[in-house]
Amino acid sequence: MSIPKTQKAVLFREHNGPLLYTDVPVPEPSDTEILIRLSYSGVCHSDLHAWRGDWPDPTILPLIGGHEGAGEVVAIGSAVKNFKVGDLAGVKWINRTCLTCEYCLRGEETCCMNQDISGYTVQGTFQQYVVADAIQAAKIPPGADLAEVAPLLCAGLTAYKALKKANLQQGEWCAIIGAGGGLGSYAVQFAKAMGFRVIAIDAGNKSQMIKDLGAEVFIDFTQCDDLAKEVERITDGGAHGVINFSVSSKAMNVGIKYVRTLGTFVIVGMPANAVIESNVGDHVNKQFNITASSVGTRAQMEDVLSFYSRGLVKSKIQVFPLSQLSKVYEMMEKNKLQGRAVVDNWR
Numbered sequence: 327m328s329i330p331k332t333q334k335a336v337l338f339r340e341h342n343g344p345l346l347y348t349d350v351p352v353p354e355p356s357d358t359e360i361l362i363r364l365s366y367s368g369v370c371h372s373d374l375h376a377w378r379g380d381w382p383d384p385t386i387l388p389l390i391g392g393h394e395g396a397g398e399v400v401a402i403g404s405a406v407k408n409f410k411v412g413d414l415a416g417v418k419w420i421n422r423t424c425l426t427c428e429y430c431l432r433g434e435e436t437c438c439m440n441q442d443i444s445g446y447t448v449q450g451t452f453q454q455y456v457v458a459d460a461i462q463a464a465k466i467p468p469g470a471d472l473a474e475v476a477p478l479l480c481a482g483l484t485a486y487k488a489l490k491k492a493n494l495q496q497g498e499w500c501a502i503i504g505a506g507g508g509l510g511s512y513a514v515q516f517a518k519a520m521g522f523r524v525i526a527i528d529a530g531n532k533s534q535m536i537k538d539l540g541a542e543v544f545i546d547f548t549q550c551d552d553l554a555k556e557v558e559r560i561t562d563g564g565a566h567g568v569i570n571f572s573v574s575s576k577a578m579n580v581g582i583k584y585v586r587t588l589g590t591f592v593i594v595g596m597p598a599n600a601v602i603e604s605n606v607g608d609h610v611n612k613q614f615n616i617t618a619s620s621v622g623t624r625a626q627m628e629d630v631l632s633f634y635s636r637g638l639v640k641s642k643i644q645v646f647p648l649s650q651l652s653k654v655y656e657m658m659e660k661n662k663l664q665g666r667a668v669v670d671n672w673r
């Protein structure tokens with residue numbers, strides 16, 4: 327396949343600045359990288375945070391965002407052993423890890439101190455061709471539907487690992503805050519597949535989709551006066567695991583109130599400048615855990631793709647042209663998307 331010199335991308339030069347649909351050079355892979363011709367890219371709320379400049383860690387500028395890209399390998403660097411031209415490959419949030427820092431050595435690659443992040447510290451997937459480190463790129467099974475696989479690369483992976491960190495047993499209650507969003511829509515399905523009882527919390531416009539995904543109980547946070555009391559009533563004492571995927575500090579500060587004694591609260595959503603305040607007496611009385619979760623490892627990525635291939639989780643997607651990324655961000659900010667928005671990199 328011939329590789330063009332230029333391609334379409336969406337980039338911005340300053341935070342909150344125009345999202346320009348424009349021509350940029352096609353990147354060349356280094357010795358350890360692969361070049362992927364992307365078909366689809368999921369749009370994560372983290373991409374919106376990156377555009378807004380919500381977080382203290384700086385992005386590169388100008389930036390091409392995106393970190394859920396699925397496509398076909400069209401070139402490989404001279405040192406690449408694990409991919410060949412024609413393979414299907416995915417680009418994740420973690421584009422490269424150093425393999426040598428304290429955390430990489432312990433197998434905790436999501437904490438790598440020298441990681442490159444797609445669509446944040448290196449150019450991401452809102453372009454037609456992207457380079458990715460071959461070690462961290464995901465192997466996508468042949469014949470997979472690339473629009474459906476794309477959001478598994480961050481949303482699916484992050485939801486899966488967060489559920490592991492909730493440390494639940496079969497039959498226990500798992501409250502999923504933001505259950506109708508990109509991450510939450512996968513979390514509901516993974517939780518069900520793992521044998522947990524799901525209380526899904528989101529706005530009413532997403533209730534049907536969430537129930538279809540298998541939630542046992544749905545609570546519309548916009549209509550519920552006392553969420554903590556309601557969850558405690560339903561679960562007879564609080565949810566064993568509470569995972570926050572919403573972009574709301576308030577939801578987190580309420581969420582830690584309905585964790586069951588000895589249960590676990592998992593932080594995933596990252597609203598700008600968010601702070602959790604909790605009562606020390608509650609901590610001592612209930613001895614519950616507060617932890618956080620960041621994306622997932624390569625091994626967990628394989629698990630996620632296997633769940634998908636076996637039909638245990640489905641991707642709830644709405645497809646838009648890449649050229650309309652700004653419209654997707656607008657809808658995301660207003661919580662109007664159902665599940666995950668995916669962009670077609672060729673429209």
Ligand code: NAD
Pocket residue numbers: 369370371372373375480481484503504505506507508509510527528529532547571572573574576577593594595596597619620621658661663665666
């Ligand atoms: P999303 O916009 O698709 O989903 C957020 C959902 O939360 C929406 O369905 C929305 O309706 C719902 N919501 C809003 N306010 C709520 C409230 N008060 N109570 C309950 N639900 C509420 O976002 P996403 O792409 O799923 O990402 C969610 C968050 O997770 C973002 O902050 C993102 O940056 C973060 N994230 C973290 C990691 C990680 O590794 N920790 C990875 C990916 C994304």
Ligand code: ZN
Pocket residue numbers: 370371372373393419480481
């Ligand atoms: Zn993401």
